[in-house]
Amino acid sequence: MGEAAPLTPAPAVRVQGFGKRYRRQAAVAGVDLEVRRGEIYGLIGPDGAGKSSLMKAVAGVLAFEEGSIEMFGIRIDSEAAAERVKGRLGFMPQGLGLNLYPELSVEENIDFFARLRGVPAAEIAARKAKLLAMTRLDRFTGRPMKHLSGGMKQKLGLVCTLIHEPELIVLDEPTTGVDPVSRRDFWAILAELLREKGITALISTAYMDEAERFHRLSLMHGGRVLASGEPDAIRARTPGSVLELEAEPQVEALDRIQASLAQAESVGPRLRVFVDDAAPEAAVGTVAGLLKGLSLRDLHATTPDLEDAFVALLRRQRLVEERAVAKPRAGDGDPPGDDVAILAKDLTRDFDGFRAVDRASFTVHQGDIFGLVGANGAGKTTLIKMLTGILPPSDGEGRVAGADMHFAAQAIKARIGYTSQAFSLYQDLSVLENLRLYARIYGVARHAAGERIEQVAELTGLTGRERQLAGRLPLGIRQRLALACAMVHRPRILFLDEPTSGVDPIGRRRFWDILVHLARVEQVAILITTHYMSEAEHCDRLALMHAGRIVADDPPAALKQALREEAGELLEVATDRPLAAMALLEQAGFAGVALFGRHIHLFARDAHTATREIQTILAGRGIGLASVTPRPPSLEDVFVYRITALEQGEQRL
Amino acid sequence: MNLARIAALAHKEWREIVRDRLFLALAFVVPAALMLVFGYGLSLDVEHIPFAVVDHDRSALSRDYTHRFIDSRYFDYRGHVKSERELDPLLADSRIRFAIVVPPKFEENLMAGRPAAVQSLIDGTFPFRASTSKGYVIAINAAFNGELLAAYISRRFGVAPERAAALAQPVRVQLRYLYNQELKSTWSIATALVMLVLMVAPPFLTALGVVREKESGSIYNIYASTVTRGEFLAGKLLPYVGISIVNSLILWALATGLFGVPFKGDPLFFFLSSVIYVTCTTGIGLLASLIVRTQVAAMMLTVVMTIIPSVLYSGLLVPIASMDPQGQFEAHLFPAMYFTDIALGSFLKGVGLEQLWGKALALAIYAAVLWLISFALFHKRPRT
Known part of the structure; x- marks a missing residue:
């Protein structure tokens, strides 16, 4: 092949007119994109956008009907053709650690992938040592994979995908379900690994705020690409x-x-x-x-951020469902009696010597939206189970809707509404049948039920869909139905456990419109957990959980203000060699140095002095500095800063 | 074929099986447990049939007649009742499954040389048991008739009772049971159970093992790598074939040790046939796992594909030869029948390669076909 080598090498991936159908249902249609060698290319979109189908087809593990995919100039149009490129490819399917073997230890997992990929025995040890050190998994080599935390599973998955040194890696939603600290860590490690070996990456995510991590990206929605290009260019489209x-x-x-x-x-x-x-x-x-x-x-x-642009693009392409969320006027529902909805005092829960929730105290008033954020395993779900009367606390006190949780768990259940993380609707029942069922379960009087169901259906924008089967509804609307079912008995308090997971930005906005209306107009108290940091901004108060404890409890603005006072201004540094610059700035002792695509974020007490300092440090090594701009910190910055500080404190102990 | 990759796959699979307690129990405890439960529970001998008597005659002869049933080991006497009407609730509650009604003037009629009709009522809900019961009733009745006749001849012609008995039954049947002299159904059942358990357990294990990877998504490691289809199937299934071979030895030990079944045949031939057989049944599990997506569906499908044909068409319950032509044809389509013949031949008949090579070959062909179909169905780039 050498003699015919073109001047510019073929792109790593070229997708033209790609389409994939499952039975009659088209999952993806008319997708064109090109991934250049050495770049990190992102596919961003909500669940059901068609990201996974596209990624599997690129990785040669899914047959497709329309269009063509070329990898390194080789057309992937048959199983045999796909086999030819698989040696140069690494693929990590969706689902945190699901492609790993839970019974095997960290080291055994890596060894299996190495042997499966035919890595020469002589090289396995060296590569493994290096990757384990970079991902800081080297202390856990003997631990069974099933006992790793979410972040560690994700890093192990990455190591296993990279052990045979592929030229292209395809990672399907590697950061979904991982806490913000681990996510940042993951992106930093990935950027370093990829740059070192010149590996190309195609990565999908449902988080719009991860757009900055990519060199270029495609925004996907409903099986189509809305826009492709550099993040700034996409923003400029609207x-x-x-x-x-x-x-x-x-x-x-x-x-x-x-x-x-x-x-x-x-x-x-x-x-x-x-x-x-x-x-x-x-x-x-x-x-x-x-x-x-x-x-x-x-x-x-x-x-504007990418989410603003995404919504604007959808609007311009007329892909937005018409705004049907009606807003009944106030006066619906009882006036708030007892102003305090939830009172938790030193709530504690132990499981066999393990403390899942440690002395949690907080207050939620009627009409408040109270957010609970924290990594998987921080104790959020256990706390909610105690508050909803499902799980008795080991210690501490709590009053929910005026009932003591030690003695009146049954009364609590009657006065609250709850939607669990798992989908709790009956998929084979229609919207109306689901609502009627919940009305009966909660003992809504028969004569009042019809009117109330009409009310909640109108409020959640389900009017006109009463006869549709729950299982056939799009995810965003299904979640609104779950909310409607939880409200049918006029609860004064709503508990929502990750209700918007995987829902597209427009669906999430509509969901929040309803929540805001409930809180502001009907004075319902809402306790919600989420792992979208952008969504946490909606909350009136935000409690941050770590290792079973509530480590911060304030309005979002106050949390950000506290971060400014403690760590200083957040500066964004744009340079031509970000990785080298990052290492230098870390050495110089700047706090919170992190890489976002081509930009570096760091904290500085005084922006002016820091800017001058950065200029001298980078100029000394001949690194070009484009700009240093102060940026308002996000809640993710708050989360990462707080948790990192706590983890470092724990390590010192 | 890259042996290192096959070894890597087999090694990984084996370690997963060993570390997962539930799976390990499923692999080794369940087959032995099945053998014990069925071996002790599934006896096809029809004995101790509960019955009651209505004796309207109450004579010496009627007592003699009914005692032949009461003293038989096939029947279990539950008492006399006064009338037929009292029998109905007993039969309906299954407290008795058989009843005998002796009419009035039974002795008087017989002594006068007139025939007497005895009514026997048999619970027909289980036809197999009912027809066996009928056989017992006819045999006991025939013996009674024979003795009456002999007694008559003896009295009428003044010959010795032995001579009279011979005259009354000019043709006598001499029975000798071959291979299973005592006609112990345990022997046959334990042998057939080796077949049944090796038909059920390996496919379950295999199907769960493969579908588990599909369900979790780790199958994508295989799809996305350079492992060939053949290497994957070989490496993945090697541990399951191995486990099943060990199980075949355990079952053999249980059959001979615990159930006392003699092993008269060629151990090497039987062992090799077992290896072919479990390769074949593992292939059934593999095929099931390629058709479905979830572990639950895989279990259902293996039940349908293994238990039902191997119970019905293996000769376990009904001999193949006594099936209708269509049943016989179907029996030949399932591997169970061939291995039943091999097992019975090896354990009880003491025959080996010379007589059974055809059956072993049939199993080998069966295994080859299953594996080839699976190979053809398995794709590293599926449509969904």
């Missing part, structure tokens, strides 16, 4: 401005804005509005005009 403001009364402000602007939502105490095709100044004028007469605070323009 010109407009994003405004944030606080307005009083918030519900009325939002109603007025939504009457003329399609993309607006409330985020905690603030409103976030996307104004199409408008420069920031013009946008501020437009919004101020709409809200004449209301009290406004802190109205300012901010940079």
Whole structure:
């Protein structure tokens, strides 16, 4: 083949007109994309966008009907053709650690992959040692895989995928279900490994905020690619401005804005509005005009993120389901009696010598949205089980909806609504049948049930879908049905365990619209867990859990303010050699140094001094510095900073 | 074929099996347990049939007649009742399964040389047991008739009772049971159970082992690697064939040691046939696992594919020769029948390669076909 080598090597992956059907159902259609050698290419989209089908087809483990896929210039059109490139490829399927062998130890898992891939025995030890050291798994080589944490499973999966030194790796949602600290760690390790060997990567994710990790990406929705390119270029596809403001009364402000602007939502105490095709100044004028007469605070323009762009793109391509969430006026439901909805005092739960929840104390008032965030295994689910009367606490006290959880677990169950992480609807029943069933389970009086069901169906935008089967509904609408079922008996408190997992951004926004309405208008107290950090911004208060304890409990803005006071400003450094620069800056002692695509994030007490310092450090090594810009910290920054500090404290002990 | 890769796969599979307690128990405890449960529980001998008597005659002769049933080991006497009407509830509750009604004037009629009709009521809900019971009743009745006749001849012609008995039954049957002299059903059943357990356990294990990888997603490690289809199937199934071979030895030991079945045949031939047989049944599990996606479905399918044909068409319950032509044809389609013949031949008849090579060959062909179909069905780039 040498003599015919083209001047520019073929791209790692070239996909043209790709389409995949399951039976009659088209999962993906008309996808074109090209992954260049050495780049990290992202596929971003919600569940059901068609990411997995595309990735499997690229990895040669799924046959497809339409279009063509070439890998390193070889056309993958048959099983035999796919076999020819598999030696140069690594594939990690979706599901945290699911492709690993739970009974085998870390080392045995790696050895199996190495032998399966025919890695020469002489090289196995050296490669393994290096990868284990980089992923810091070297202390756990003898531990069975089933006893690893989520983050460790994910890193082990990566090691197993890389052990045969492939030229291209295809990773299907490697970060789903992993806490933010482990996610950042994963991206840092991945970037380093890939750069060192010049490996190309095709990676999918459902988290819009991971877009910065990719050189280029494709946004997917409903089996189609909405846009492809560099993150900035995709954002530029939807010109407009994003405004944030606080307005009083918030519900009325939002109603007025939504009457003329399609993309607006409330985020905690603030409103976030996307104004199409408008420069920031013009946008501020437009919004101020709409809200004449209301009290406004802190109205300012901010940079649109990828999620804003995604929603705007969908809107422009008319792929958005019409806004049908009706908003019944206030006065529906009883006025709040006891203002305190949930009171937890030193709640503790032990399992066989293991403390799952350790002295958790907090208060949730009626009308509050209270968020609970933390890694898998931090104790969130156990805490919710105690609060909902499913699990008695080992120690401590709690009152939920005015009932003592030690003595009145049954009364609690009658006064709250609960949707579990697992899908709890009956898929073969229609929307209406599900609602009627829950009304009967909760003992809603027969004569009142019909009216109440109509109410909740209207509130959650299910009107017109009553006859559809629950199992046939799209995920986002199914989650709204679950919410409707949980509300059918007019609970004063709602417990929602990861209700928006895998739902697309528009579906999540609509879900939050309903929650905000419930809290603000009907004074329902809502306790919610989520692993979308962007979503945590919606909460009035946020409790951060780590190792069974609540380590922070404040409004999001206060958490960010505390981070600023403790760690300093968040600076974004843009350079031409980010990895080398990152190592230097870490050596120089900057806190929280992390890589985001081509940018480096770090904390500095004083932005001016730090900027000068960075300039001297990088100039000394001949690294070009494009810019140093301060950025507002995100809740993910807060989470990572807090947890990392705690983990370092634990290690010192 | 890359032997190192096959070894890697087999090694990994073996370690997974050993570490998973539940799976390990399924692999070694369940087959032995099945053998014990069925060996002690499944006896085809029809004995101790509970019965009751209605004796309207209450004569010496009627007592003599009914005592032949009461003293028989095949029947279990539960008492006399006054009338037929009292029999109904007893039969309905299954407290008795057989009843005998002696009419009035039984002795008087017989003595006067007139025939007497005795009514016997048999619970027909289990036809096999009912027809066996009928056989016993006819035999006891015939013996009674024979003795009556002999007594008559003896009295009428003044000959000795032995001579009279010979005259009454000019043709006598001399029975000798071959291979299983005492006609112990345990012997035959324990032997057939080796067949049954080796038909059920290996496919279960195999199907679960393969589908488990499909369910978890670790099958993608195979799809995405350069392992060939043949290497995967060989490496993956080697441990299961190995486990099943060990199980065949354990079952053999249980049959001979615990159930006292003699082993008269060629041990080497029987061992090799067992290896072919478990390769064949493992192949059934493999085939099932390639058709379905979940472990539950795999279990259901293996039940349908193994237990039902091996119970019905192996000669375990009904001899193949006494089936209708269609049944016989179907029996020849399943491997169970061939191995039943090999096992019975090896344990009880003491025959070996010379007589049974055809059956072993049939099993080998069966195994080859199953594995080839599985190979053809297994794709590293499936459509879904």
